[in-house]
Amino acid sequence: NAGVTQTPKFQVLKTGQSMTLQCAQDMNHEYMSWYRQDPGMGLRLIHYSVGAGITDQGEVPNGYNVSRSTTEDFPLRLLSAAPSQTSVYFCASRENTGELFFGEGSRLTVL
Amino acid sequence: AQSVTQLGSHVSVSEGALVLLRCNYSSSVPPYLFWYVQYPNQGLQLLLKYTSAATLVKGINGFEAEFKKSETSFHLTKPSAHMSDAAEYFCAVTPSGSARQLTFGSGTQLTVLP
Numbered sequence: 001n002a003g004v005t006q007t008p009k010f011q012v013l014k015t016g017q018s019m020t021l022q023c024a025q026d027m028n029h030e031y032m033s034w035y036r037q038d039p040g041m042g043l044r045l046i047h048y049s050v051g052a053g054i055t056d057q058g059e060v061p062n063g064y065n066v067s068r069s070t071t072e073d074f075p076l077r078l079l080s081a082a083p084s085q086t087s088v089y090f091c092a093s094r095e096n097t098g099e100l101f102f103g104e105g106s107r108l109t110v111l
Numbered sequence: 112a113q114s115v116t117q118l119g120s121h122v123s124v125s126e127g128a129l130v131l132l133r134c135n136y137s138s139s140v141p142p143y144l145f146w147y148v149q150y151p152n153q154g155l156q157l158l159l160k161y162t163s164a165a166t167l168v169k170g171i172n173g174f175e176a177e178f179k180k181s182e183t184s185f186h187l188t189k190p191s192a193h194m195s196d197a198a199e200y201f202c203a204v205t206p207s208g209s210a211r212q213l214t215f216g217s218g219t220q221l222t223v224l225p
Contacts, residue, residue, distance in 0.1 A: 040217060041217060042216055043201070090155070097160065098143045098160075099145065099157055100203075103154055
């Protein structure tokens, strides 16, 4: 049971570099989302998608891009990394009752 | 709009003692409510959920929560804490019947003392 798979698990970037966090799910969920987790702030929604070809902004979208070309994949792109983007990133897919299924997280450090 | 407040960012209990983690929500429509647990260096996993059926919801690992509409609360309890319960716990809310995303509380770190 793969569920939600995120790669990479760890990444170190220099300020200004770009990268893509990959997310794939095998549960045929239409809804997928990206959160960032910072100490004392819980999880904050970055972007989400309600189906292939449809994406929308969450609470903290600045500096991030997403696309959804297939039901399975929902990559998150950092366009020009900044130290403020140092965080743990979680991808999640959602079933109809609202229950989220999370990946194991990607820990990003921006120097 | 919906929001979640978790009272107490850190809670410590002795092994075998009652665990009580507090969650209050606000929602303009009937909500679905969730408790998630996060163990160190892992993603979140669902403990239990309320989706407008029974108000007392039982979850995994002996946890349960009661939906109280009059108090807008969804507190998480476990009669007897175990060392393995040490983790961070998140309450979350979404409007029922809506495609909107979950709103999470800021989390409560549970420490279990021997």
